[in-house]
Amino acid sequence: MNPSVSIVLPAYNEEALIGPMLDHVVNVMTTNGFDYEILVVDDGSSDRTAAIVQKQAAENSRIQLIRHEQNRGSGAAMLTGFAAAQKELVFLTDADMQFDVGEIIVLLAVMGRADIAAGYRYPRxxxxxxxxxxxxxHMLVTLFFGKSARDINCAFKLMRKAVIDALRNDIKSQGAMFSAEFLIRARRAGFAVVNVPVHGHRPRTAGTPTGANPAVIAKSMVELVRLRLSMCRKA
Known part of the structure; x- marks a missing residue:
């Protein structure tokens, strides 16, 4: 039986890369005979990201555009995509062409013993x-919550839809803390997380990353402390 996969692609101002990224994903999915859908979550982009996705969606019914009218953060975009996913497995990656999506095969290979296959960039x-x-x-999250994954924010993860269904209503983080909270809650709920090396990581060639933005970092710190306090109250 061919894998049934929802591909979630958060995107923010990725007009230079979203078209080639969609072509790449479609090629990998069709070459491997997957039953798939592609969910692009445009997180309030101010460029032509949404228009490019709409054009490709008109030509391929497996592509779906979901829009946030305003930028809400990477975590909110992931959660929106997760909530819309309909397939048995959900694959998360970014729209910035930094990964070879063909390496999803490596993640699939461990799903017999994993609920979440968490890629780590090797090398980054x-x-x-x-x-x-x-x-x-990574050190700060580990200090606060213990081990969650080798590369917490690596945007190359494959998970069972059942994990998302069990956790999504509990997750409050909207920004870069989302991946950490998701993994922390997954482990505490007893789901198996298996770390998998991903060798095809590439430098970003266009667009502007937001991970080092002071506002993004500040929001992540607030969400980290909020989660820690919340879990202490429930302990």
């Missing part, structure tokens, strides 16, 4: 400062 092809921020964030 981001600028030094961004890698430094990521390492500090």
């Amino acid at each position: 092809r981001d600028p030094f400062v961004r890698c430094l921020y990521a390492q500090g964030w």
